[in-house]
Amino acid sequence: MYLFEGLKQKVANYLPPDEVELVEKAYIAARDAHDGQQRSSGDPYITHPVAVTGILADMHMDHETLMGALLHDVIEDTHHDKDSLSEQFGETVAELVEGVSKLDKFKFSSKEEAQAENFRKMMMAMVEDIRIILIKLADRTHNMRTLGALRPDKRRRIARETLEIYVPIANRLGIHEIKNELEDLGFHAMYPMRYRALQSAVKQARGNRREIIENTRQEIISRLEEKQINADVSGREKHLYSIYRKMKNKELMFNQIMDIYAFRVIVNTVDDCYRVLGCMHGLYKPIENRFKDYVAIPRTNGYQSLHTSLIGPHGIPVEIQIRTHDMDEMADKGVAAHWMYKDQTKATRSTAQTRARKWMQSLLELQQSASSSFEFIEHVKADLFPDEIYVFTPDGRIIELPMQATAVDFAYAVHTDVGNSCVGVRVDRKTYSLNKPLQNGQTIEIITSPRANPNANWLNFVVTAKARTQIRxxxxxxxxxxxxxxxxxxxxxxxxxxxxxxxxxxxxxxxxxxxxxxxxxxxxxxxxxxxxxxxxxxxxxxxxxxxxxxxxxxxxxxxxxxxxxxxxxxxxxxxxxxxxxxxxxxxxxxxxxxxxxxxxxxxxxxxxxxxxxxxxxxEDNTSGEFKASVRIELINRQGTLATLTNTVSSTDSNIISLQTEEKESNIYYIDLELTCRDRIHLATILRKIRNMPEVQSVSRHSKTKSVN
Structure with missing residues (x-):
């Protein structure tokens, strides 16, 4: 029981004694089930579920989640099944454990298929009960902490999977504590040399920066005290993976990133957030277009904060995040903050939980539309999860979309029928291209027609999973x-x-x-x-x-x-x-x-x-545009090609493609693919081309190609 004592003390700080007893009962069952099993490190296996449960206890999760975490490997690795767990601990705990279990008992044609299907099952289980993904994230976090016992190739595979799937899920659910840790652990496992070099550089830079950070912090505190605003002010350090990603994506040198000083101001009320913002803009000069109000318009994952960038003392760039204590807890714990699983009324449900459920409903729709696990994981990974933009419907409703989203993505976000009948768009009352990315703050008006249908070409530029799925x-x-x-x-x-x-x-x-x-x-x-x-x-x-x-x-x-x-x-x-x-x-x-x-x-x-x-x-009334292939032999003089294209254009035809081939000195073959209505129209085009003085011959052209 010595392993359980630390966890028991942690759990007893916020759960009633009867629920602590239930958690202890689950621990005993897990300990007995895993008796004799060891991890790759040589430690008793029970140390893993205890550590996973400790991570969830730090989030103050409910007793059923903790019991599910203690038992999460029991179905997969021992003789226990869902029915026996249900009989002993109740249906809810049994379903949590089953949701976390892998699909090792199933046979798949490839490892990739097994991973895709496992991911699909996990996401669908999460739709049923979001606590499943919280256990899975805690499980992955402890596995990443103890990755050193595995072979280098296995470490890299697990790290890549963590960075590609689990980090974006944690981010989407707003659990930044786990997201940041998984990113740094994944970075360390994927690129150990880069990690150590960057870690050393940050330690060295931190020593040189300490005095500047403290002086700037004191200036901020003094200004807030003058305005009689109670606030906690702290210097905020970027974590290693964030620095690495910024250096790589923006092609910046390390010292360019470390020249930016970041601070977090925590206050009591939303009003205080905006008062602090005014104080900071009075203290330092704001940088144009570097202010974000995520308080009025929260991010998709429920994150709320004011972000502003300023020119600080001695011309140093300063980034400041301003938020309330509740917002700060939400920023770290996301859906796990203020856990209210049994009381899901609108009044009590957190923003992150509300948005998570909305997202999970969209996952359910994707699952029903996807033809395979591969297509499903492709759609979900496309949604996991670029930065958002916020645009408006004509009646002022806010629609959240990923960066690079187009008017077609917007149309499908409003309603599937709007997307299916979309023929055009007006942005800020002006005509706008359907494939042009939208910008923050624009007002979008979709033009529809009852006779319109989705165009297959839309698949080349839409970015949201919903739009792509509905078009397909x-x-x-x-x-x-x-x-x-x-x-x-x-x-x-x-x-x-x-x-x-x-x-x-x-x-x-x-x-x-x-x-x-x-x-x-x-x-x-x-x-x-x-x-x-x-x-x-x-x-x-x-x-x-x-x-x-x-x-x-x-x-x-x-x-x-x-x-x-x-x-x-x-x-x-x-x-x-x-x-x-x-x-x-x-x-x-x-x-x-x-x-x-x-x-x-x-x-x-x-x-x-x-x-x-x-x-x-x-049929006699055939209409439309058809492609025809034409071969022209001509003398290549200056301006001849321009004359040729103008001649074709004058006959109400478009050139689709053009290829040239030198026959002999100054004489070329030109292969044109162009549009025409019928043989009479094509004859008119050929006659016009033939009348050009540089043209020696012109005829329809066909290619040899195998037919299946």
Whole structure:
């Protein structure tokens, strides 16, 4: 019991005796369960859960959290299971322990998959009960403190995981005490030489700075006493990893960072915060654009403080953080501050806890939308967690977004339907590009249209997980709908004179079973995607019926109009355009790829797999822009290329790409990829180019490319 005495004293300082007894009971169970087990350092294993519980006791966590921490490795490493824990300590404690346990009992195809799934499970367990992640963070903190017993490669792997996942989670939940310690421990394990060099430099600099810090501190105290403001003033040192990251990211020398003197002023009330700010701006000259009011607008993790930068004595830059005692405790402990798990009313719940629950709700939405653990961890890591900007809706509501967020991110933050129907944006009443990053303090007005849909190109610039997930979800759904429509068209064409609606349901169900599909709709989707061949499905549907001669003539064309969507694409090797004779190739998983009928790249396919090639024709009212490839041979004189681009532009066509190749001295091939409406429009473009005096020849151009 000697191991428990120190912890018991710590717990007894804030918990009632009956709850201390329950914690002691959990300790005895954990000690007995881990009896005979040792850590890599050679210490008895029970020292680890006791140390983890001590970290949580320092945060004044409730007795159930402490019991869960003492037992957190019992399910994973001993014969105990959730049911036995539930019977002995209650359902809540058992669920906390299970939430922290890893997935070692499951089999995965790779270590990366196991890590991704373990991370997903941990995040989902956290949504159920936030105390799970607090135990996990304390567990990771003690593991990092005792990392020295492991091999160097294992130390680096655990340190990287800590810096990439656990540090951002601690930051997102506002637990800066643990975040700062994990950063420094991770830095030490990843880069031990850099850590020692920086640590030595900081110690040396600290000695030279002591007198300046104390003199500046006394000046601040004197000014506050004049104004009769009670405050605690302390010099604040950056921790090592913060210094290292700033040197690396901003490419600064060590002495440039250590020339900045930081102070923290702790006061009793919010009013005092603003009075102190006025005093400091009266004492020293403020630096323009270096003031942040996180009191009026807290950070996403609930952090509140006033930040200001000033020109101090002798021209030295001074950073000052001003906050109340409650804000200071919140800044260190985040969601763990003022723990009120049993009393979750709006009046008592802390800002950090409120925001954490809002974030966890968004995690639940991400989990439901993500198709795999890898996609989920990608989204969550994207959200873990850049600096925020604060922008406003037209009615004055504040929306928090990460740095580099765009109007599309804002639209999805307001509501999924707003994002899906977004067509434009006005920022501060002026037209603004959808892909341009937003700035702090802007007022954003989203322009919507009921006929609008998300654009796949948005995925190239959105930064929030919600926007990315909802766009992908919509496109996936749209892709499925288009595939069903295309499958319906292909099957009806293959059936020829036989109407699909006249085929008995039992025949449809039979084919669904034979092809191992869920239902007839999913079969149509696979036909549209090219995974099933419409001609074969048509024959299966009618069986050996005498009507088989009524099936579609394979030479009968299917009409397309060029606006079918994602499931119909145009081959980049021959660039078919309206007016060309065309064929379609069924590409498994991709739908239909249109080629010119004479394209060399499909000759072999037409012989070997004729069932994958369908006759097609253009509808009379085909519209839109299509790509065409043109090869020009010209004499290269000064200004010729400019004349060529102007000529193309004058025909209402755009150049998509341009490549040059020297044929012989001063004579070049120019390969243009440009837009046109149809063969007549392309003929007009070629005629205009041919009339240029420098042009020797011009023709449509095709490339040789394999077809799958």
């Amino acid at each position: 979800h919509f496109l996936k759904r749209q892709h499925a709908e288009e595939a069903i429509q295309m499958g319906n068209r292909l099957l009806r064409h293959a059936l020829g004179k036989i109407r699909l609606d006249d085929i008995p349901e039992e025949d449809k169900n039979r084919v669904v079973l034979e092809t191992q599909h869920q239902d007839f709709t999913s079969l149509l989707e696979d036909i549209g995607l090219g995974n099933e061949l419409s001609a074969i499905i048509a024959r299966r549907l009618i069986g050996d019926s005498q009507e088989s001669d009524m099936l579609s003539d394979k030479n009968k064309n299917i009409a397309i109009k060029g606006t079918e969507g994602l499931l119909v694409s145009y081959s980049p090797c021959c660039h078919p355009i309206p007016g060309d004779e065309i064929l379609a190739v069924l590409s498994p998983g991709k739908g239909i790829l249109i080629h010119q009928i004479g394209c060399r790249n499909i000759r072999k396919l037409r012989k070997e797999e004729p069932q994958r090639v369908l006759p097609m024709q253009w």
